[in-house]
Every structure is written in C-alpha cells, then in structure tokens.
Amino acid sequence: MRRAVCPGSFDPVTLGHLDIVERASKIYDEVTVAVLINKKKSSLFTVEERMALLADVTAVYGNVKVDSFHGLLVDYCQAHGIPVIVKGLRAISDFDYELQMAQMNHGLAGVETMFMTTNPLYSFLSSSLVKEVATYGGDVSKLVPERVLTSLAERLAAP
Ligand code: PNS
Numbered sequence: 770m771r772r773a774v775c776p777g778s779f780d781p782v783t784l785g786h787l788d789i790v791e792r793a794s795k796i797y798d799e800v801t802v803a804v805l806i807n808k809k810k811s812s813l814f815t816v817e818e819r820m821a822l823l824a825d826v827t828a829v830y831g832n833v834k835v836d837s838f839h840g841l842l843v844d845y846c847q848a849h850g851i852p853v854i855v856k857g858l859r860a861i862s863d864f865d866y867e868l869q870m871a872q873m874n875h876g877l878a879g880v881e882t883m884f885m886t887t888n889p890l891y892s893f894l895s896s897s898l899v900k901e902v903a904t905y906g907g908d909v910s911k912l913v914p915e916r917v918l919t920s921l922a923e924r925l926a927a928p
Contacts, residue, residue: 773797773853773883776842779804779819780812781917783899785891787826789857792885794830801851802827806839813900813924826914843878854882859892 775790779802793800802823806816814822820835827833838845842854854874856867871882887894894912903909903921910918 770798771796771853772799772801772849772851773855774801774803774842774846774849774851775855776803776805776838776845778807778810778812778896779823780896781814781819781899781913781921782823782826783891783894783896783913783917784911785857785859785887785894786896787914788888788891789855789885790827790833791830793855794827794833797832797853797855799832799834800830800855801834801836801849803842803845804835804837805842806837814920818920822914822917822920825916841877843874843880846880847878852880854880856882856884857887858884859887859894 773793775786775793777786779786790800790802804816804819804823816837820837823835827835846852846854854871858864858867867882867884874880874882891912899909899912903925909921913921
C-alpha cells in the first residue's frame with residue numbers, strides 16, 4: 770500500500786490544505802493528515818477540534834485518515850510505515866524553509882518529501898491570514914470549507 774502524510778498545524782484547515790489533501794488522495798492509497806501538537810504555539814482551535822474539522826471535510830475522499838503527532842515528523846512516519854510527506858508549495862517564499870525541512874527529514878530517516886504546487890486560487894492563503902481576516906469581520910467564505918466557516922464564526926463570537 771502506498772502511504773503518504775500531509776502534516777501541519779491546520780488551525781484551521783483551509784481550502785488550500787484541502788486541495789493538496791484531495792490531490793494526494795488520488796495518488797496514494799492512504800493519506801494521513803497529521804496535526805502537530807505544539808504546546809508552545811497558541812492556537813484558535815484545540816488539536817481535537819482541528820482533527821474533528823479535518824475528519825469532517827476529508828470524509829468524502831474515502832482514503833484519508835486524520836491523526837495527531839508530537840515530536841519529529843519522521844518518527845511518526847517510521848512508526849506508521851509512511852515513506853512520503855506531501856507538502857504544498859504556494860510561492861517561492863515557501864521554498865527555502867521547505868527545502869531545509871525536506872533535506873533534514875530525508876537525512877534523518879530517508880523519508881521523501883513530494884511537493885505539489887498549490888492551486889493559484891490559494892497561493893496567498895494561510896490559516897493565520899484566515900484567522901486575522903475573520904477576526905476583523907472580513908469575508909473568508911471562499912477560503913475555508915463551510916463547516917470551518919461556522920466554527921470560526923462561533924469561536925470568534927465567543928466572549
Ligand atoms: O502548518 P505548519 O505549522 O506550517 O506545519 C509545519 C510542520 C508541522 C509540517 C513542521 O513544523 C513539522 O514537521 N514539525 C514537526 C517537528 C519536526 O519534525 N521538526 C523537524 C523538521 S525538519
């Protein structure tokens with residue numbers, strides 16, 4: 770079975786992430802979306818909430834699992850028999866850091882990284898920008914799945 774992982778913070782998942790996950794699900798037999806547990810980074814949604822949103826919006830693909838991990842991504846990959854990391858590249862500005870991580874991950878454990886160029890519709894898109902725009906009342910309805918839009922509205926309305 771050909772397995773791949775799409776790792777990230779997914780706080781929250783955007784249509785840019787989903788585009789990559791969907792395309793990966795057509796190439797690999799099983800794709801795991803792995804949410805990084807990072808206690809040092811403050812987040813809008815808990816890891817459990819992010820996983821529930823991801824499970825909801827990826828259910829349609831049929832071969833996508835959602836999980837969380839902490840520590841090194843390559844340790845997660847090795848523990849789960851996953852030889853490939855799939856990442857989206859939005860712009861050349863992503864490339865330097867992604868190249869470093871890909872080379873480090875390959876050097877550490879022989880785990881390969883496959884890059885997909887993002888859909889140009891989402892080349893400017895990030896979870897941070899979505900949160901910022903939504904916080905100030907901007908329209909993010911074309912940038913996140915419907916389910917995430919509802920959760921964002923609820924979370925940002927909370928006192
Ligand atoms: O969505 P993000 O926050 O840009 O995702 C970054 C992520 C989770 C892919 C990256 O930080 C990561 O792989 N972290 C796990 C820790 C690790 O393996 N670090 C060494 C990378 S070479």
